[in-house]
Amino acid sequence: MNAAYDLISRLRDLDGKLNAREQRVASYVLENFGSVVEATLGEVAAAAEVSEPTVIRFCRTLGCEGFKDFKLRLAQNVAVSLQYLENSNVEARGAAPTLDRVLGGIYAAANAARGQVDGGMLDRAVGALRAARQLVFIGLGGGSSMVAFEAANRFFRLGLSATAVNDGYLQRMRAAALEKGDVLFAISASGEARDVVSSVEIANQYGATTLCLTRPDSTLARLAELPILIELPEDQDIFKPTASRIVHLAIIDTLATCVAELRPEETRERLRRIRASLAAVHGRTGPQPIGD
């Protein structure tokens, strides 16, 4: 998508497939993002125990113009995660560094998503959503269930008939009641949640359009008609909730925004009505978030 953003993933892709000496550089860089950003060509060459031109060649292999360009892109690439990850080394626990870890995880997941999502995948989903007679979002297990509800919450504001269901039995029942023109949108971090998978199969049988937001190579990914697939980086930090939910919300927001922009007049009117309905509850009227 964006050249600058691909650097690290390209680095990871090429890792192992490079010339011997360039590989040394790659390994060194992968383990020392942070310092490489501030190092000179000579320093990197010395640290990786190769000659300077080898480092330059390595940069060019990655598609950069030279070492300078490489450093700039690397800086931009790791800027965010770097900040957070470096801080997390400091064993100064407490809440503030933990916030950094959480945000760092979100950034990492968001960047990963950004690299994988291709426009077509989302555009097809948008096409199906805007044309839907009714929209049913399903998810299970807290995280995905929450995303499903939030999705319904997003889309009803646009004047669409949207509901979320997080009861496994009810999901199957709702799926069975769908027909052509209806959309079933399944959300699952694992892509294996049994009730969700079955519901998609059922909806397929009855001719509904099935979308999903999940991992590649999962059962759900194979069954849905218009899958949105994102492989998110594993998170080692077992005490920290995964960032996948957040990325899923971002995707939902993206889809909702696209649909809203395709029908601006209707959307504007709905938002006006919703805002008016709330003015009574708290006096505020400005351009605030609608709905608290």
Added chain:
Amino acid sequence: MNAAYDLISRLRDLDGKLNAREQRVASYVLENFGSVVEATLGEVAAAAEVSEPTVIRFCRTLGCEGFKDFKLRLAQNVAVSLQYLENSNVEARGAAPTLDRVLGGIYAAANAARGQVDGGMLDRAVGALRAARQLVFIGLGGGSSMVAFEAANRFFRLGLSATAVNDGYLQRMRAAALEKGDVLFAISASGEARDVVSSVEIANQYGATTLCLTRPDSTLARLAELPILIELPEDQDIFKPTASRIVHLAIIDTLATCVAELRPEETRERLRRIRASLAAVHGRTGPQPIGD
């Protein structure tokens, strides 16, 4: 918090208070982040119509070591927003640039939050949460209600007695049933949602500990005992859902992580049990997100 992150705000702070020629440089930089990152000292000097040393002095005024250091920091500072904002200029609508807008909004909100949240605020909240006999999260209006449920979902995993309530009447009732040692955690984007505010007042009366996550200078902020306050940047993009929900989720994740780390053994055991309970539903067992 982190030096690198302050560059642009420092620039904005100093804007107008600089020497005549350095001001020229500042103005130029503020309007050309994007190209400055790739420009040389000479190019910036020429573009701002000043001499090269003036540019260097300008960099030092901002607290950088020199032009190189300045450029690096600027690159890191604007890396994210730049990527996203630049893309949004391109009128190539479609879903991919919209994803960039959504992520850009999240980044902007997250950075804003990061600058405002001080450790003490969070640490006090963590202290109250870990000691709670029971935890009740309340929120209204879709977004905040979702965050409340997700919070309960996060904390029950740690072995705490956590519930979420998004029914305004029920919120008051729950609040009235609380006592000393219990925690009421109110979540509100506006800080004015009537039922939520009242519930906090009621809980205060009965001696429960009241926390909140909301805007500064709001009614809720004034009433809660341990407020977590974040002023989030207004979002002009009316069709795009606000990023405030996401930041609120990040704060909740942070609190949950801190509490989890304060009681590691108990948490580990709960997570093991929860994982085991799900193994039956989908065969996966690895270090995946727990609960789909």
Added chain:
DNA sequence: CGGGTATATGTAGCCTAACTACATCAACTC
């Protein structure tokens, strides 16, 4: 098995860009 070619890597030198020291100029003070 050996010569030739292609690819990988290093050496030495060049050139640009960042920085420094110094000079000049303007403004403000007493």
Added chain:
DNA sequence: GAGTTGATGTAGTTAGGCTACATATACCCG
């Protein structure tokens, strides 16, 4: 109105990135 301080530019130095070329290694084909 002269002195002093601070702002700005000029010229020169240095270091770091890059190129051209040389050497070494591996691979292929007869």
